[in-house]
Amino acid sequence: MTMSDTDRSVEKRAATTRAITAAVVSAAVAVLFSALPARSEISELRARDAAIALSRGDSVAAVDHYTAILAEENIPDDRRATLLNDRAVAYVRLGKTREAIEDYNKAVVLFxxxxxxYNNRGNLLMALGLHGEALKDFNRAIALAPGYAAAYNNRAGAQSRLGHADDAIRDYTRAIKLMPSSPAPLxxxxxxxxxxxxxxxxxxxFSRAVxxxxRFATGYRNRAEAKIEVAHYNEAIEDLSRAIAFDVANPEAYLLRGHSYLAIGDAPAAVTDFTRVIELAPSDTxxxxxxxxxxxMAEAFDAAFADLNEAIRLNPRSATAFAYRGFAYVRNGQPDIAQRDLDAAAALEKDNPEVLWALAESEEAQGRSEKAIEHLxxxxxxxxxxxxxxxxxQRLGFVLASASDTPVKGLGGFGWQVIANSGRFYAVSDNHPNIRVxxxxxxxxxxxxxxxxxxxxPFRDIGVLTYHGGVIEGREKPEEVELAAIIDLKSNSVVAIEPHRQGKEVSNWTWGENGRVTIASVDGVTDEFTLRQVRQEPTVSRYRQQDRGESSDPYWAPWNEGPWASDPSHRSRSASRARKAKKPKSFFQLLFGN
Structure with a gap:
């Protein structure tokens, strides 16, 4: 069949149409792809989404984003290492330790x-209890970045766990200098x-940390522990109350506060706190x-025996529980039954201080004071x-200082003597026999x-005892340091011990008339202590003659004081009269004295 001219014309137009259509489609596709972001831009968008997810705590989404990016090819080694590091952080938060270690190891090889x-891998090794291996990673991180504050802080943590307290303190000090506003190194x-x-x-x-x-609950709890050691129990209770306010389900804080209440003789408050401990940790003795x-202590013996019986049921080898129950029998007038419990406690842990104390209480109750003193x-x-x-x-009349104090010749002065006791040094004075510094x-x-x-x-009975505090590493060479102990002779307590001198630098002390002392210390920190409450003289209002044109309201007018003072209408009228009375003079009035 032969194609006519008409058919050829139709076919030609159709071919032309198809060509034009193809060209338009190709152009549209080109325009569409030109509008899409390049592959590198897509990666950056994903990386941003991953970082946002990680910061928000959505570790699962972060891992997904990082995995998608890492699947791409032609990523530079240093960039791939940072992505692996970040994904490892997300894995750690998800508890996927093996995957995190693998990512950290790959990152180290690439970059x-x-x-x-190294710092992040060290943290993970610390969490796994591998403190020695963690220390190596922190050393490497610091060698690569000598100003890396977090690495110093983390290395200090590793040193502490390895028992290297002096090295830990040096590292914490470096971290504090690099990030002085961070509570962690403090x-x-x-x-x-x-x-x-x-x-x-x-x-x-700890005071600087809080x-x-x-809202640093751990800081308050740690400061309370330190205050308990120096017998500042009321201050410890305040700190523990703050810690509990921020962390209401921490049994350790309630336990410490309960023992602090016991130390000041408030047994009912202690019972309340210990009850909370039991609620939070019912299976713990x-x-x-x-x-x-x-x-x-509160002489609620039935409740005491019930508690101690339960403690022994939970842990039949608890020397403390047997010792306390023995003490309860002593206080309840049952020495024979008490002795069985005390013997059981001593058999379990003869060197337990609580056991020794309970044995002493039993000996004292039976009139054997010398034996009681030996146990104490x-x-x-x-x-x-x-x-x-x-x-x-003290109740038995025994002077502890005569027992194990060893005077150290050549270190005392100004009416004070230096003694050594159990590896510690104290200052004692015959003029102030009730305090050991x-x-x-x-x-x-x-x-x-x-x-x-x-x-x-206004600082009567406040004294400052300064002493040589040793030699420490200075900026250029070893430097001698001096410390100053603030002593309250009225309460027989040490208020604080402050760094006073390091090398040539000396702290600045300002003693105020308000009973407070402010100390700008040599380490750049300023501390303030209220040592005495100074009674402020009450302000006496005096009647004064009014100026011409001044408000005629007397100073005792009811709308200026008392419940009427809150009434806006009274305040506005009084203020309006005052404004009229105090109309400012014009320039010409000032110039010509009118």
């Missing part, structure tokens, strides 16, 4: 100069000071033991800050008394 990945150094029996130094760091973060002791001295040798044992010794060191060397100053009113 060995990346300090953050709290860490405070705990290191506590481990070295330096509670006053610890209190100072000053940096007023510690709450029942503590409440049993508190109920005994042993208890204090094991636990020097054991208040109940110290109180019992702990001479906490700051560096290497023995403490030496340098000065003693008693203040005048």
């Amino acid at each position: 060995p100069e990346y300090a953050a990945v 709290a860490g150094r405070g705990k290191a000071y506590l481990s070295q029996d330096r509670p006053h130094a610890a209190i100072r760091d 000053g940096a973060d007023a 510690i709450g029942y033991e503590a409440r049993g002791l508190a109920n005994t 001295r042993r208890a204090l040798a094991i636990k020097p800050d054991f208040k109940r044992a110290a109180d019992s010794l 702990p001479l906490e060191p700051l560096g290497e060397g023995q403490p030496r008394i340098l000065s003693w100053e008693l203040k005048d009113a």
